Structures are given as C-alpha cells and as structure tokens.
Amino acid sequence: MADDLHPPVTVAITGASGAQYGLRLIEVLVAADHEVWVMISKAAHMVIATETDDDLPARPERLVVALTQRYGAKPGQIRCFGREDWMAPVASGSGASSAMVICPCSTGTLSAVACGASNNLIERAADVALKERRTLVLVPRETPLSAIHLEHMLALTRQGAVVLPAAPGFYHRPREVEDMIDFIVARILNQLGISHRLVPRWGEAP
Numbered sequence: 001m002a003d004d005l006h007p008p009v010t011v012a013i014t015g016a017s018g019a020q021y022g023l024r025l026i027e028v029l030v031a032a033d034h035e036v037w038v039m040i041s042k043a044a045h046m047v048i049a050t051e052t053d054d055d056l057p058a059r060p061e062r063l064v065v066a067l068t069q070r071y072g073a074k075p076g077q078i079r080c081f082g083r084e085d086w087m088a089p090v091a092s093g094s095g096a097s098s099a100m101v102i103c104p105c106s107t108g109t110l111s112a113v114a115c116g117a118s119n120n121l122i123e124r125a126a127d128v129a130l131k132e133r134r135t136l137v138l139v140p141r142e143t144p145l146s147a148i149h150l151e152h153m154l155a156l157t158r159q160g161a162v163v164l165p166a167a168p169g170f171y172h173r174p175r176e177v178e179d180m181i182d183f184i185v186a187r188i189l190n191q192l193g194i195s196h197r198l199v200p201r202w203g204e205a206p
C-alpha cells in the first residue's frame with residue numbers, strides 16, 4: 001500500500017445493469033485518497049459498452065492506465081486484477097486486508113458467492129472476505145426477485161455480508177441520473193465508514 005493513501009478498497013463490477021454505480025464508486029474512492037483494487041467481469045464490460053459511452057479495455061494492464069487517467073489517480077493508487085489472477089492480494093486471506101464491494105452485483109455472482117463457488121477472482125475475493133470476516137457489500141440489481149435470489153441474499157446477510165440493493169430513494173428529490181447514482185454510492189460509503197458529502201444524511205440540512 002502506498003504510504004500517502006488510505007487503506008485499499010476492492011471494487012468488483014459484475015454484469016448487472018448499473019455499471020455507473022461501480023464506476024462512480026471508484027471515482028469517489030480515488031478522490032478520497034483510497035487505494036482502489038478493481039476487478040471487472042467479462043459480462044460487466046458488455047454492460048458498460050451497452051449503458052455508457054465508455055469502452056474500457058479488458059486487459060488489466062491497460063484498464064489500470066485507462067482508469068488512472070480518467071479519475072486522475074496517483075501512480076499506483078488503482079490496481080486492476082484479471083479473472084484468474086490468483087496471485088492478487090485479494091485471492092488469499094494472507095494478502096493485505098481490504099473491504100470489498102461488488103457493485104453492481106449480478107444474480108449470477110450473488111449466487112456464486114453465496115455458495116462459495118470461487119470460480120473466478122471476484123468470487124474468490126468475496127469468499128476470502130467472508131472467511132476473514134471482512135467488510136463485504138453486495139449491490140444487486142434485478143427485479144423482480146426469485147426465491148433463489150432472496151435465499152442467497154438471506155444466506156449472505158447471515159454470513160455477515162451487507163446486501164445493499166441498487167434501489168435509490170426519491171426523498172432527496174433527484175433531478176439527474178447522477179443524483180440517483182450518488183444516493184447508492186453514498187450508502188456504500190456509509191457501510192465502509194468513509195465520510196462524504198454526496199447526499200445529505202437524514203436529519204441534516206441539505
């Protein structure tokens with residue numbers, strides 16, 4: 001970990017709709033001087049290409065350059081890991097500790113994590129977070145939900161993970177999509193204990 005940065009936060013973007021939530025989370029964490037470890041699934045790249053004007057490179061070594069440039073990160077502040085990069089710190093409990101957020105989280109990854117499948121680095125990193133009792137936040141986006149989805153969410157919650165659905169509220173009167181994205185990103189930051197001013201906290205003046 002770089003000396004002048006706050007502890008790393010792992011952000012995994014999987015193939016549910018709402019890649020913007022995960023990308024904004026990376027942006028805010030970089031601005032807050034956190035080291036950020038990024039994993040983006042193959043399906044997430046398809047979603048990003050569908051939902052945004054972005055065309056992020058798939059290869060980790062090129063992705064890190066693209067994200068570093070885009071968010072003005074310090075050298076080494078962002079690290080990117082590939083699907084089978086088993087030497088990454090997130091792949092083992094003996095690696096450096098990091099809170100992990102899967103945002104958005106597909107129902108596929110949700111179920112794999114609930115079952116401990118560990119078939120790719122995102123699933124393995126979440127499995128490590130659970131076994132090491134580290135902070136793990138999953139941000140699913142699907143509707144309606146099946147009994148399978150709900151049972152997996154309950155199992156993960158019982159394991160100590162936080163299931164934080166991408167369901168923005170409207171009581172802060174969002175005017176733009178960005179306001180709704182920040183509503184969810186603010187909730188994630190609350191779970192991580194990272195202070196922010198993205199949206200006023202309940203009971204605070206706007």
Ligand SMILES: Cc1cc2nc3c(=O)[nH]c(=O)nc-3n(C[C@H](O)[C@H](O)[C@H](O)COP(=O)(O)O)c2cc1C
Nearest residue numbers: 014015016017041043044050106107108109141142
């Ligand atoms: C444009 C697009 C939107 C999708 N939206 C969702 C979604 O909202 N929720 C979900 O669970 N899966 C969604 N999927 C399906 C997942 O991407 C698919 O199940 C994939 O296997 C998930 O893989 P991953 O978990 O490794 O990223 C979407 C796929 C595409 C291409």
